[in-house]
Amino acid sequence: MKSVVLFDLDGVLLDSRRAVLNTLAGVATAALGRRITVADLPPEAVTTPRVEVLSALGVAEPDDLCENWWDVALATAADTRLFPGVLEGLMALKEAGAATGLVTLQTRSRLPWLLPPAGLELLDTTVCREDAEPKPAPDGIFLALARLAVATPNAVFVGDTLTDRAAAREAGVAFAGAGWGYAGADTLAAADCPVILTDPAEIGPGLLGLVPARHSATR
Structure with a gap:
């Protein structure tokens, strides 16, 4: 029976x-009319919902501002790359016969300029x-499992935050924490x-060992 490894995007x-x-x-x-630098942000800014970070800085109506400005600002600031070993790990999972998928808070329109084509093609x-x-x-x-016609016992979700872990627990799928990610x-x-994985190079067929159904099938 087919197994799947699902991933969070940012930090994983x-x-x-x-x-x-x-x-x-x-x-x-842009909202406050004075320069805000990365140094002015709280240490946990990258793992805190953006509207909470902006509200704490004194930004009014952060939801509306993010709706209008976030994509433009992100496209301008975008300095992203796959972690070393990710592409090779995704390729190895595909070669092992596993499906792969992404469950992210990013919008679909951003994916082509956040991810290289080679990465998107492997999902x-x-x-x-x-x-x-x-x-x-x-x-x-x-939704990812339904699209792939994979049952929850055959799935692993790799995330880097406690929010990711909570989602995996609620879904009833195995979870692996990305220790190199934003929560740490x-x-x-x-x-x-x-x-807890310690290096992106651990992305690969070894993750399939976390699938309970796979353990049962090999006994």
Whole structure:
């Protein structure tokens, strides 16, 4: 039976920390009429909902401002790349016969300029912000599995935040924490995350060992 490995995007496959922080600073600068730099942002800005960060800086109506300005600011600030080893890991999963997918808070229109074509081509499905209720709701994971016709016992979700872990738990799928991501390995460990990867090079067929149905099938 086919297995699938689903991934969060930012902080897991994609190193977009600098782009996100620059975008937050740019939107805040435009809204407040004074220069806001990355140094002015709170340390946890990259793992905090953007509207909360902007509100804390004194930005009024951050939802509306993000709707109008976020994409332009992100496109201007975009300095993103796949983490080393991600492309090779996705290729190895495909060669092993597994499906791959993305469950992200990014909008679909951003994916072509955030991800290289080679990365997009290795993803069998992409669930974006407009497709399902955002994490920690499990809806995006359920939608990805439905599109791929894969049952929850045959799935693994790789994320880098406690929100990702909560979504995986609610969906009933195995979870692996990306210790190189935005929350960090210590935060994941403090929350008793059962599996924490330490390097993007660990993305690959080894993740299929976390699928309970696969364990049963090989006994």
